[in-house]
Amino acid sequence: MPWLALGSLGGSSIIGTVLNVLLNVVDHKLPLENATLMPRGVARNTRAGVFLEAPLHEDAGMVSWLRARGIIVAPARTEEDTGHRRPLGFVQSVIHAEGGYRAVADVSRMPTAAAAGH
Helix, strand or coil: CEEEEEEEEEEHHHHHHHHHHHHHHCCCCCCCHHHCCCCCCCECCCCCCCCCCCHHHHHHHHHHHHHCCCCCCCCCCCCHHHCCCCCCCCCEEEEEEECEEEECCCCCCCCCCCCCCC
C-alpha cells in the first residue's frame, strides 16, 4: 500500500526537489513537515551543476568537498530573485499515518499554502 505521495512544480528542479524531501523522510527519519521545510540542493538538467539553498551554500566544507570532485556549485536564486524564501521547488505531500492521511503544504516557499487531510 502506498504510504507517501509527493509532487512539485518547478520544471527542471522537480526531480531533485522531490528527492530532497523523500530522502529526508526515508533516510533521515524526519517527520514530513520538517522534511519539507529543510534547505535543498538540486542538480538540474543543465550543465550548471548543483544549486544549493542557504545555509547549504554557505557550508564551506561541503562546497569544497563537492568542488574537489569536479561538481560545479552555485547558490540557488535568492528571495529577491524569486519572491520565495526558498527558491527550489514547491513540494506538496500526502502521507498515510495514524489511521488516516495527512497533507503537508510547503509553506517555506509560499506562506499562504494550505493542505488538508483526513
